[in-house]
Amino acid sequence: MKKLLDQITAAVSGAFEAAGYEADYGKVTLSNRPDLCEYQCNGAMAGAKKYRCAPIQIASQAAERLQENAMFSEVSAVNPGFLNLKLSPDFVRDYLQAMQEDERLGCEKTEHPKTIIIDYGGPNVAKPLHVGHLRSAIIGESVKRLGRFAGHKVIGDIHLGDWGLQMGLIITELKHRKPELVYFDENYTGEYPKEAPFTISELEEIYPAASARSKEDEAYKEEAMHATYLVQHGHRGYQAVLRHILNVSVADLKRNYENLNVEFDLWKGESDAQPYIPDMVDRLKKEGYAYESSGALVVDVKEETDTKEVPPCMILKSDGASLYTTTDLATLVERRKLFDPDEVIYVVDKRQEMHFIQVFRCAKKTGIVKPETELEFLGFGTMNGRDGKPFKTRDGGVMRLEYLIADIDEKMYQKIAENPDISPEEARETAKIVGLSAIKYGDLSNQASKDYVFDVDRFTSFEGNTGPYILYTIVRIKSILNKYQAQGGDPEKGRIPAAENESQKALELLLARFNGVLENAFEELAPHKVCAYIYELANSFNKFYHETKILGEEDEEKRAGLVSLLVLTKRVLETCIDVLGFEAPSRM
Numbered sequence: 181m182k183k184l185l186d187q188i189t190a191a192v193s194g195a196f197e198a199a200g201y202e203a204d205y206g207k208v209t210l211s212n213r214p215d216l217c218e219y220q221c222n223g224a225m226a227g228a229k230k231y232r233c234a235p236i237q238i239a240s241q242a243a244e245r246l247q248e249n250a251m252f253s254e255v256s257a258v259n260p261g262f263l264n265l266k267l268s269p270d271f272v273r274d275y276l277q278a279m280q281e282d283e284r285l286g287c288e289k290t291e292h293p294k295t296i297i298i299d300y301g302g303p304n305v306a307k308p309l310h311v312g313h314l315r316s317a318i319i320g321e322s323v324k325r326l327g328r329f330a331g332h333k334v335i336g337d338i339h340l341g342d343w344g345l346q347m348g349l350i351i352t353e354l355k356h357r358k359p360e361l362v363y364f365d366e367n368y369t370g371e372y373p374k375e376a377p378f379t380i381s382e383l384e385e386i387y388p389a390a391s392a393r394s395k396e397d398e399a400y401k402e403e404a405m406h407a408t409y410l411v412q413h414g415h416r417g418y419q420a421v422l423r424h425i426l427n428v429s430v431a432d433l434k435r436n437y438e439n440l441n442v443e444f445d446l447w448k449g450e451s452d453a454q455p456y457i458p459d460m461v462d463r464l465k466k467e468g469y470a471y472e473s474s475g476a477l478v479v480d481v482k483e484e485t486d487t488k489e490v491p492p493c494m495i496l497k498s499d500g501a502s503l504y505t506t507t508d509l510a511t512l513v514e515r516r517k518l519f520d521p522d523e524v525i526y527v528v529d530k531r532q533e534m535h536f537i538q539v540f541r542c543a544k545k546t547g548i549v550k551p552e553t554e555l556e557f558l559g560f561g562t563m564n565g566r567d568g569k570p571f572k573t574r575d576g577g578v579m580r581l582e583y584l585i586a587d588i589d590e591k592m593y594q595k596i597a598e599n600p601d602i603s604p605e606e607a608r609e610t611a612k613i614v615g616l617s618a619i620k621y622g623d624l625s626n627q628a629s630k631d632y633v634f635d636v637d638r639f640t641s642f643e644g645n646t647g648p649y650i651l652y653t654i655v656r657i658k659s660i661l662n663k664y665q666a667q668g669g670d671p672e673k674g675r676i677p678a679a680e681n682e683s684q685k686a687l688e689l690l691l692a693r694f695n696g697v698l699e700n701a702f703e704e705l706a707p708h709k710v711c712a713y714i715y716e717l718a719n720s721f722n723k724f725y726h727e728t729k730i731l732g733e734e735d736e737e738k739r740a741g742l743v744s745l746l747v748l749t750k751r752v753l754e755t756c757i758d759v760l761g762f763e764a765p766s767r768m
């Protein structure tokens with residue numbers, strides 16, 4: 181369905197044209213004076229300069245031509261030259277009825293579907309998932325869903341951090357603790373055990389222990405660096421350990437991401453890109469892009485218009501080792517080979533922006549990606565505690581994601597268990613669903629690039645701009661629909677009614693904006709716009725609900741119509757929370 185705003189703009193542009201002015205002046209926007217009108221056009225003000233006449237004259241002439249248009253119930257030209265518009269309730273009704281009859285609620289799929297890879301999550305193997313990884317998972321998942329809903333082919337890749345010093349550290353620590361393990365027997369040629377020599381909790385204890393020791397013990401650190409080198413260069417036993425680390429860790433990560441309702445299509449990691457490095461480096465050298473600078477191999481990526489310094493992109497360190505940039509470049513080589521994407525979106529902490537500027541420029545300049553491939557950095561801000569500092573546990577440690585989620589679930593459970601109709605088991609299940617909405621909405625309702633305060637009390641509240649409030653509104657609608665059905669009504673039967681009062685009109689106008697909101701949210705990679713929309717929608721619905729008799733309405737057809745409006749509101753809200761990555765329980 182053509183977007184409502186486009187339809188209105190088309191009508192107003194036609195009127196400008198008919199009155200002898202350029203159609204472009206007829207651009208319409210949402211009113212910024214909702215007390216006066218619903219939509220407005222300010223084009224007469226701009227046109228006045230070109231046509232050398234008073235803006236009000238242009239506005240009046242356009243208004244005249246719109247008087248008979250059935251789309252509007254009110255068109256007025258007001259000084260100095262605004263065109264104020266109100267839509268006819270019948271027109272809005274027809275628009276919503278068409279939405280109701282459409283499976284996609286009036287959202288057209290893009291005419292130009294792209295293949296898009298979203299690089300998000302980015303956890304590091306063998307380290308517990310902590311709150312720092314939360315934002316990437318939540319935002320990336322939503323952007324992925326928005327893109328799919330728009331009709332693109334979107335591939336989500338977790339891009340595991342599985343190629344760094346942490347691997348060497350774990351291997352070294354394991355060797356110190358259990359030197360008798362077969363992986364460390366240099367003469368061993370047989371098969372290695374299938375069973376890992378550690379559990380996930382052991383693994384999670386080994387890494388920090390090794391990391392701490394390496395900071396104090398220089399020889400130990402050397403050993404870990406050497407182990408890293410060996411595992412990266414084909415040491416059989418170490419590679420077998422590496423596979424164990426990966427398996428144990430990935431199983432744990434899968435469980436964690438599942439709890440977050442986050443799902444990746446690809447579980448690739450930095451290690452998968454390594455085979456592409458030698459050829460890539462050779463070519464960059466041969467084609468003269470890469471040169472040696474103080475022993476290291478670099479590619480210049482600065483541009484004349486830079487306002488801050490962009491250092492050269494390092495390809496190899498002076499000891500020949502590859503770096504984070506090398507891996508990201510090689511990953512682009514691999515992605516092009518396997519998926520030939522039109523676009524790659526990275527959802528990563530905004531503090532890594534310079535790294536991505538360098539990688540993107542280098543990839544473009546050297547032809548690692550095609551000139552038309554879009555590389556997009558969606559950098560997000562820090563999740564802070566109530567003290568305004570990065571979110572920590574009570575004793576100042578890094579907060580494990582699992583514990584954070586468990587905390588929220590418990591809080592939610594306490595609230596939900598207050599409802600005597602809900603059994604403790606159902607309350608547990610529901611608490612998980614509502615808890616997830618609290619976490620995700622709390623994050624997504626902020627513009628991604630901004631830091632935000634993770635405020636458990638606020639996020640779990642059933643009132644205000646929160647996930648639980650949105651779910652509460654959906655649950656409320658569900659319960660009315662259930663009652664209606666219990667009374668023998670069929671919620672699918674009614675037809676959307678024309679608005680009869682202000683609160684109904686406000687609700688209907690909001691519903692009609694749905695397709696525009698989703699399209700724009702993906703274009704701008706801005707899930708927070710979906711949040712802002714459903715918050716407004718939930719408020720508008722609740723106001724309407726307070727002022728309107730629904731099941732108490734005596735006229736049967738009218739009652740069915742109001743119920744139909746409820747059904748549409750519910751569908752719109754549910755579609756929105758689905759792209760945000762959470763769902764609603766049946767009651768709470």
Ligand code: ARG
Pocket residue numbers: 299301302303304339340341508526528
């Ligand atoms: N593992 C990295 C980190 O924890 C994030 C990876 C982001 N993605 C990428 N392609 N560099 O900082």
